[in-house]
Amino acid sequence: MKDYIGTIVKNEKIAENIYAVTFALEEDVKVRCGQFGNIAVGGTHLLRRPIAICKMEGREVTFCYQIKGEGTQILKTMGAGTRLNVLLPLGNGFYVEENEQKIALVGGGVGVFPLISVLREYGATKEIAAYIGYRNKGAVCGVEEFGKAKRFVAVTDDGSYGEQMNAVQAFVRDVENGNRPDVVLACGPTPMLRALKAAVEEENIPCYVSLEERMGCGIGACVVCVCDLTNGKRARVCKDGPVFNAKDVVL
Ligand SMILES: Cc1cc2nc3c(=O)[nH]c(=O)nc-3n(C[C@H](O)[C@H](O)[C@H](O)COP(=O)(O)OP(=O)(O)OC[C@H]3O[C@@H](n4cnc5c(N)ncnc54)[C@H](O)[C@@H]3O)c2cc1C
Ligand code: FES
Numbered sequence: 740m741k742d743y744i745g746t747i748v749k750n751e752k753i754a755e756n757i758y759a760v761t762f763a764l765e766e767d768v769k770v771r772c773g774q775f776g777n778i779a780v781g782g783t784h785l786l787r788r789p790i791a792i793c794k795m796e797g798r799e800v801t802f803c804y805q806i807k808g809e810g811t812q813i814l815k816t817m818g819a820g821t822r823l824n825v826l827l828p829l830g831n832g833f834y835v836e837e838n839e840q841k842i843a844l845v846g847g848g849v850g851v852f853p854l855i856s857v858l859r860e861y862g863a864t865k866e867i868a869a870y871i872g873y874r875n876k877g878a879v880c881g882v883e884e885f886g887k888a889k890r891f892v893a894v895t896d897d898g899s900y901g902e903q904m905n906a907v908q909a910f911v912r913d914v915e916n917g918n919r920p921d922v923v924l925a926c927g928p929t930p931m932l933r934a935l936k937a938a939v940e941e942e943n944i945p946c947y948v949s950l951e952e953r954m955g956c957g958i959g960a961c962v963v964c965v966c967d968l969t970n971g972k973r974a975r976v977c978k979d980g981p982v983f984n985a986k987d988v989v990l
Contacts, residue, residue, distance in 0.1 A: 740958065743768070745825040747817055748799060755877030758815055759793070761801040762825060770795045771832035772856035773924075773949055773982050776802060777957035779824040780810045788814070789954045789977070791853035791926075792828060800827070803852040803880070829957050830981045833857055833924050833947060840866055843913075843920035844888070845935055847872035847906050850926030853949055855884045857924055862887055868918065872906030872931070875899045890918070907934045914942055922947070925985075933990040946985040952976040 745762025753759045770792050777787040788810045794801040804811050817823070833853075835842060842865050846854040851871055858867060868890035873879050876899035885891045892909045893901040902909070906927065914920075919942070925935050926949035939946040955963035959978030966976050967989040974980065974988075 740826065740829055741768075742824050742826045744822050745800065747819050747821045747823070749819060750815070750817055753803065754880035755875075756806045757803060757878065757880055758806070758811075759801055759803045760814065760817075761794075761799050762823070764798045764800060764825075767798060768795065768800070768827060770800075770828040770856075771834070772860040773832035773853050773926075774828040774830050774856075775853070775957075775981065776800065776825045776827035777829060777954070778802070778814070779826075780813045781823065786810075786955055787824075787826065787957060789829070789951075789957055791849075791856065791949075793852045793855050794859060795856075800825070803849075803855075805849050826957060830977060831979070833860075833949070833982050835861055835865065835922060835924075839921040839945075841920040841922075842867045843910060843923045844869040844871070844885075845906050845910050845923055845925040845927070845931075846870075847927035847931045848874075849951065850928070850931075850949065851881055853926050854924065855881050858884055858888060868892070868913065868920065870894075870906045870910040870913070872896070872904075872909070872927070873900060905931065905934075907931055907938060910935070911938050914938075914944070920944060923985075924982075925949070926951070929990055932985070936985045936990055939985060947982050948985045948988065948990070949981045950976045950983065950988070951981065 923946040955961035
């Protein structure tokens, strides 16, 4: 992990309220899917903003971000040529065992973005089914990437794109129809992960979830990001995660 200076190559809108920013780095960086970067957006913001690494192509790294508050508002205004500090790669990332051939991706909200990096890393060697939930048609993004999966089920909260259901419901329906994966990798809002955890426990399917706690340092020093573990201990999402075995975390 290192604090790189990234030069923005492009920063453009890809869906309603969602942007993709690509930085050129000064050197090659090796990343694993599910890892993240901590971007110094400047302004009055002392704290950096953690964003999942969506793509790493050569020396160019792309992050997709939803506009939430001041930090992402500032980032949205930055054009090509702007130089920012980006700490990366951070966190453990997703890891798939060799004997796990069939992967199910279950994602919603900003949790969609780290799952794109899984497709890029494992798409050629594993059989991937993606169950992705969007708020509505305007929020749909990543279709080109997820379309490369063996199976891609896009659903929306309001039924304006795909069926009206959530990603966990779409996943459970497929499992009930006999499409059982060897492992599930997921990222999304906590209620979604909680429902998924209950579903996979019932079916006895291994499941790894990426958590999105609020963060400070991003490197394990400030303890802003702790989460509760089922063994009564606590873990730092930035350093011990953000990916955890679903059975080990309290959701
Ligand atoms: C490991 C990790 C990976 C992430 N990856 C992505 C990504 O790929 N794309 C993306 O759009 N976002 C991602 N996020 C969330 C992102 O960090 C926050 O949305 C961002 O920091 C908000 O900054 P802001 O200054 O715009 O908003 P703020 O002013 O800081 O906050 C605005 C609102 O968003 C809420 N908020 C802020 N951070 C979080 C958070 N981590 N979880 C839930 N609510 C939050 C605040 O409570 C507040 O209500 C990730 C977070 C983590 C921890
Ligand atoms: S953000 Fe500082 S310890 Fe995790």
